[in-house]
Structures are given as structure tokens and as C-alpha cells.
Amino acid sequence: MDVVLGVSNRHVHLCERDFKILFGEEAKLEVVKELVQPGEFASNCFVTIKTEKSEIQKVRVLGPLRSYTQVEVSLTDAFKLGVKPPVRDSGDLAGSEGVTLIGPNGSIELSEGCIIATRHIHITPEQMAQFGFEGMKSVNVELPGEKGGVLYNVQFKVSPNYAFEMHIDTDDANAHMVKTGDIARIIK
């Protein structure tokens, strides 16, 4: 079973309140590029992630706004920032790392919200049944190429609205020298 890869660079999701603090009351989150997942988009807005140790500039805000603010980084980013974010699913932020976000209009100190995203596959309930994955929470996925290999613990994220696509971070992608649009193989 083949699946298309999407590589997620470090990015930020914002709640409405935090968006207004960072970008101003009148700011609008505009669509620069639609992503594969329906409704999701790369926006025109960027923030700086700042910690005691260092900072990473020009981190893109993905839209639309959410009910929570979340900062997704790779372990390589985490070493640079001097933080230890846990590996978590989106929205599972309790006890995760704190960082400061700086926008053109203001900044916010997050006591938690910074994570390394779990490797995951977006899939519909119909596809879970059709492909024989019902009852499974995760799979292993084989990556092609001269630095290929297998990624363990790839979680299913199931929703009727999802496009079938696998998301990995830049560390997974660079280790195995794969990129967005490459094809991986799900191992049952």
C-alpha cells in the first residue's frame, strides 16, 4: 500500500487571541498556498520562536486559526533552541515545552505548546476499512532510496475530511533523503 509523503517544516498554529496579539487586531491570515489536507493552508504570516538559548526566525503560521496555539519543531530545531519538546499528536499539549513567539505586533510566552509531531497518516474511515486498517492505531512505513529505511509508530489520523497523505518532519525526511511528493510503502 503506497502513500504520498508530505514533509512538514517547523510551523505554528495559532488561536484567534494569540494571532491578534502577534499580528494586530486588524490582521488577516491570508492563503498563500493550499495544503493537501482540505481547508489547511500556508499563510502570509511568520513568527520568531525564541528561547533563553537562541531563536529561529521566519517560522510560518499555518491556517486556518485553531482553538489552540501549537508550535511544531524537529529535534534538530529543539537542540538549537535548547528545549525538550515531547513527541505528541496535534492538540495534545499538556506539559509540553514552553517557548516565546514574537510577531510584528507583539509577543506571547507559551508555558506549553511546543511539540515534535508524531509521524502520522491522514486517512478517512472509509479508507481505513477499504485498505484493511480497521482497528489499527499505527503502522510501519518503508521509505525508498539510498538512505531508505522504515519508520515505526506512524499513527493513523482518521477523519471523513482528510486526504490520504503521510506527514513526517524534516529530520525524518532528511535522514532518509525523501521529500514531499515521494512515495512510501505502508507495511502491515
Added chain:
Amino acid sequence: MDVVLGVSNRHVHLCERDFKILFGEEAKLEVVKELVQPGEFASNCFVTIKTEKSEIQKVRVLGPLRSYTQVEVSLTDAFKLGVKPPVRDSGDLAGSEGVTLIGPNGSIELSEGCIIATRHIHITPEQMAQFGFEGMKSVNVELPGEKGGVLYNVQFKVSPNYAFEMHIDTDDANAHMVKTGDIARIIK
């Protein structure tokens, strides 16, 4: 079959001529820390890797001096530098990437020498026989942990002088959240 991991951060090997250009005629490559492989050491000398696009400072020179100059980076480093180094074994540098090295005494423009090192296992001929690897050029290796997985194409480097140890770069290590001293499992 378990093997201990050694994670190689970006580093440089130098020939004597290039060392003298970068650090001066009178400079000595001093041992700061012995590495696991007998005779190899982290030195007190650092260079900057420079390209048209950007640079990476404080890149350590490993000793002793060799018959060739070689720059080993990760793909993450390569993206930052804007170069496309091939995946190669040590010393197999024909047609590899060019970069500029800058030391305290001078600089050298390498027309080739920058590579992404092949994943490899240092092993003696006796161990190759003892562990049942005779005639094999490479194996797959399983990494533990919540971002665990399997690395393909891990090459055997065989010499009577080697200590049994597996070397991966920081991309492989960070993707799978493993570090120097962790234990991996060779899959035959």
C-alpha cells in the same frame, strides 16, 4: 546482534598540506578527546565551511591528519549551505561537492571533498566471521525508541584495527531520537 551507536556531527578531516594552510606551518593537531575508533581523536582545531549561500562555523577537525581532505555534513547542513553532496564512503571523493574551508591562518577552496557519509559499521575481519557476516557488504539496523525504525544500507567497514561500532549522522540520529552510546540491533 546488538551494536553501539556513535553519532557523527559535521566534521572535517585534513591532509597535512591543507592543515598547514588553514592553521599555519607551526600548528599542531592536539588530542582533545579520544574517539572509540583506535587512534582517532577530536582535535582542538575548528574551521568554517563557507559556500556562496551561507556558512557553518566551528566545525571540528578530527585527527590524525589523513592523505586527503574530506568534509562530512548532514543533508540538513547541505540545505543550509546550498550544496548537494553525494552519499559516499570515506575517501571516495571524486565528483563530490566543493566548499571553502576557512581557518585562523588561511582558507582553501575545495573543488571536491564534501560528502554525506554512508551509514557504516566498523568491524574486524574476525568479528565478520564470528558474527556470521562474511561475504556481506551491508545490513539493515533497527533503532529503538518512540521514533524508532530501521536504517537500510548500513555498510561494513572492515579492518583489524577497528572497534565494533556503528556510525550515523545527526539527521539519522535526530529523526530516530537516538544518541551516542545507544544500542541498535543488526537485522541479518
